[in-house]
Amino acid sequence: MTSPTRRALLRAAGVTGLLTAPLAACGTSPTISEDPDELVLWYWDRSASPELLTKAARSIPGTASHVRADAIGTTFDTKLRTSLAGGAYIPDITYINSNNALYFRNENQFLDMNELGAKEYASDYYPWKWDLGTTPENRFCFFPLDIGPTGFFYRQDVFEQAGLPTSPDEVSEAVRTWKDWIDLGAELRKATGSALVTTAQSIYEQFLNASAERYLDEQDAPLYTKDGSAVREAWDTAMAAISAKVTAGIPEARKTDQNAGWSSGKIAGSVNAAWWSQVLQESAPDSEGLWRIADQPVRPGNSGGSFAAIPHTCKDPEGAFAFIRWINTPAHQAEAYNDVQLFPSAPDSYASDTMKYGGRFFGDQDPLEFFSRAAEHVPTSFISTWESVISGYFTLEITNVETAGKDPDRAWADATAAAEKALRKRGVLS
């Protein structure tokens, strides 16, 4: 057994150095790109106009920087949260979906864009959307991209068969309240056997999406336990729909069944967001021309729509904000609609002549005209960061009532008890 030679030791040291060098290099910068003029944007497919991104890749107008857009696939949140938690490979600009409230708990990870001059642009956007991007600490961290104003999509041909009102104006007039809407569904069921919507859960959720109040207030205090709370009203509406048998009982997870229902007219409608027209056109292409959109009961809501944010590690916050504002000017949002059907959060976009819906899916009705009007009436609301922890219990119990015939009172008691337990576990309630 010989002792190691000097050369062997040197070689071992060299190899070790080679192996660890790239690891050490990772730790130096929290951002992805070493180029000081290159701002990395994380987005997902169809959340930005490819044409505008190509322009920004050359340079962001008015700055020396340019954007490198990285399309991040599935589990976007997990990837973003992981890089933020690790303090490495953090993008300079990131898009965040409508679940931006999830990041309220860690809002210091993002820059307050009011400090970058966002305030002067506030009047360009729907005020309720602007408010959704404001944190409970009153910091403006999430800039409006697109929105999802909602309406009542229905199959005109099936309504006609059933002897119901058929034109959008007549239908809107006939369903001013949720009770009227359910009564209309019951008539539809009796006449044609078709369901009005897929699930009671969808009614419950869209009811809440159209209310100013939701599960928790800005101090994280539960509102759903109070008498006459929005959650309770939404719940009662869903229960009424179940007992009137106007829902098909086919959940979101069973897309194939839902699509077959909409194609065949067995499900004759849906309360859904503007972006859903694209989904419907792709999943039920044979029903072109048969669909119309009417006002949903009471008032329109908002479902979905994303935001842009600047992580605290951004190497050039001014440049990043310049990009966010540039890609969201009313004119550019109109372009993005034409390109990838993102529904503008800036009302002036609709005034531009370039923005057009070319299809015949809704016959002679123009969905743009409908939804731009609906967007004006969406109420301002606050979405708590803890909502996603408890909302599942309510929808689960609604499904239990709908498909397993569970007693509604017991279901409500179970849902609220489970929600309370979950909030206690996460330290929201003590």
Added chain:
Amino acid sequence: MSALNAPPAAAPLRTGDGAVPRSRARGWRGILTHWPQYLAIAPFYVLFLVFGLFPIVFSIVLSFTDWDGMGDIHFAGLSQYVYLVQDSRFWNAVANTFIIWILSTVPMLFLALVIAFLLHQNIRFRGIYRVAFFLPNVTSMVAMAIVFGSVFSDTFGIVNSALTALHLDSVPWLSSSWGIKVTIAVMVIWRFTGYNAIIYLAGLQSIPTDLYDAAKTDGASTWQIFTRVTIPLLRPIILFTVITSTVGGLSLFTEPQVLLGDAGGNGEAGMTIVLYQYNQAFTQFDFGYGSAIAWALFVLASVFAIINWRLLSERSETPRRPRTRRTR
């Protein structure tokens, strides 16, 4: 099931054969002398350390904390485990996992054995059948879930169409508690029967043909040969498949997730332990609780490993049957 695909014929443990006498030059000097060899095996250990051991150890730590995956980590003592024991959703997931495991493993292994026995006979196009039975195992899970979702669809599915054509009642496959479990079990059976059949086939090929000849000479029927000769000699391989199916069954995730989504379907009837863990950690961002669930699964799996090990060691005490040759 998917986790383990090592060749089935476990090499007998060699003890005491060729044991090197302990050299005094162990430790650092030995490592330095043999550095090229150590370097050659280092990549695996480095990768394992970073992507295997560290996450495992860190998940133990996490299970005693409260962490949303982004902010500060707060020490929480045993509270995650206390919550776990009282969490009815967790116990529902445990029950679901075991029910689906039984519903899938028993018919799957039986079918695999029968298929392997048939494939072992002198039939035409044997190669084609073997490939055909193995194909489901390499098919994309997501594509498969869409197909199964359509086949078992409540209102528009081909299974229910067939049932109504036969004047039977249609079954709410994807919305009733048992329907969901049966559908997931069928997916597992479809995917892994071929895999297990190939393993059984390898085992069958190691059984000396003179035993069959002797049985035939004695006038045994095919059924008798199957039950009296084949099955006893296949016992170690059957045990292997039972163990891999147990591991796979306890960690069942992809099938319910792609078929029913993160929530596990109506009434959480398709919520398995791993799906619940995923749900808590990666959709609710409660990493402390997710880790606690993972370790609870570890305990459950350990209990099963011990049961399996007991079964195995009991087997070796019985007088040895004619030696099976190593396969492949």
